[in-house]
Amino acid sequence: MTVTLRYIAWIFANPFYCGYVYSSLLPGELIPGKHPALINDDTFLKANNISKQNAISGVPKNLKVDELPLKVFVRDMFSNSPFTGYQNKKKKLFYYKTRDAGSRINISAKKLNSHFEKLLQSFEYDNSSREKLKTILNQKLSKHFDDNKVDEVVNKKRVTELQNNIDKMEERFVLNEITKEQYDKFSSKYRDELNQLKKETKTYAEMSSNLEKAVEKGLNIAENISELWILSDYYEKQQLQYLVFPEGMLYDKKNDTVRTHRINTLFREIAIQSRVLAETKNDNPFLDCHFGSNVGTTGFEPATTRPPDVCATGLRYVPF
Numbered sequence: 001m002t003v004t005l006r007y008i009a010w011i012f013a014n015p016f017y018c019g020y021v022y023s024s025l026l027p028g029e030l031i032p033g034k035h036p037a038l039i040n041d042d043t044f045l046k047a048n049n050i051s052k053q054n055a056i057s058g059v060p061k062n063l064k065v066d067e068l069p070l071k072v073f074v075r076d077m078f079s080n081s082p083f084t085g086y087q088n089k090k091k092k093l094f095y096y097k098t099r100d101a102g103s104r105i106n107i108s109a110k111k112l113n114s115h116f117e118k119l120l121q122s123f124e125y126d127n128s129s130r131e132k133l134k135t136i137l138n139q140k141l142s143k144h145f146d147d148n149k150v151d152e153v154v155n156k157k158r159v160t161e162l163q164n165n166i167d168k169m170e171e172r173f174v175l176n177e178i179t180k181e182q183y184d185k186f187s188s189k190y191r192d193e194l195n196q197l198k199k200e201t202k203t204y205a206e207m208s209s210n211l212e213k214a215v216e217k218g219l220n221i222a223e224n225i226s227e228l229w230i231l232s233d234y235y236e237k238q239q240l241q242y243l244v245f246p247e248g249m250l251y252d253k254k255n256d257t258v259r260t261h262r263i264n265t266l267f268r269e270i271a272i273q274s275r276v277l278a279e280t281k282n283d284n285p286f287l288d289c290h291f292g293s294n295v296g297t298t299g300f301e302p303a304t305t306r307p308p309d310v311c312a313t314g315l316r317y318v319p320f
Contacts, residue, residue: 125274
C-alpha cells in the first residue's frame, strides 16, 4: 500500500490521535480524552498546516444553486442514490442526476421541482377553518405527547451504550484491528443514532411544553407552504424541505412520482385534519384518517400508516 503525504496529514490532523475528542454538541471545542496521545501537539499543528496548504484546499465549489434545491434531499427509490445537479450550458437548463453510475437517472430540475411543489400543496388548508383546525391539532397532538413520553432511563442507557461502541471502534482503529472504511461505516452509524436519540429527547421536551406555539407556527407555514418554498432562497428551501420531510424524498422514475417514508407529525396532522373538516362540510367525513396514539416515538417526525386519499398522489406513508 502506498502511503501519501496527504493521507499521513489526514491521520495526524485528527485530534483523536493528539489525545482529544470532539462533539457536535460543542462545535469548535476539543475535549481532553482518556486515551493516550499518539502524537504531540506540535505534530498535530504541523499536520493541520499541511492540510491547509494542500493544492486543492480552499478551491471554491458552487454547492448553492437556487435552481437545484432538491440536491441530496431526493434519492432514487430503488438504488437509494442521492441526486446531484448540473447545468446544460448550451440549453441553459438545469438537471438532477443520480450520483451512482449504475442508476443513471436524469430528470429536468424544473419537472422535479414542480412535483415537489405540488406535494407541498397537499398541506395547505382553507383559512376559514383555521381556528377549528387549531383546536383539533392542539387536542390530538397533546394526546400524542402524553402517549409517547420519552423514557429517560431507557434513553440514557442507550446513549451510554452508543458512546461505548464509538469508543471501542476508535480503539480498534488505532490498534489496526479494523480498516478506515470499517471505522467510518460503523462509527458514523453509531453517531447518527446517538445524535438522533438526543434530538428526539430534546424535541419532545420542547414541543410538549410549547405545543400551542408550535401549532400556530405550523399553521402559518402550511397555509401557503408551496408559495413560501418557491419564494425562498436555496438555504431556506432546504430548511423547509427537511422540516416537513426529515428523511428527504424518494423519486420513482417508473411512475414519475415522489414519495417519502416520514413526515413531520404536525404537518401530517394539518393535512389530515384539514381534509376531515372539508369533507365534513360536504357530509362525507373521513372516518379512517383520525390521528392514532400508536405513532412511533421518533420526536416530531414519526412514520405513520397512510390514511386513504389524504394527500397528493405519490405521497406515501409507511406502516410502522
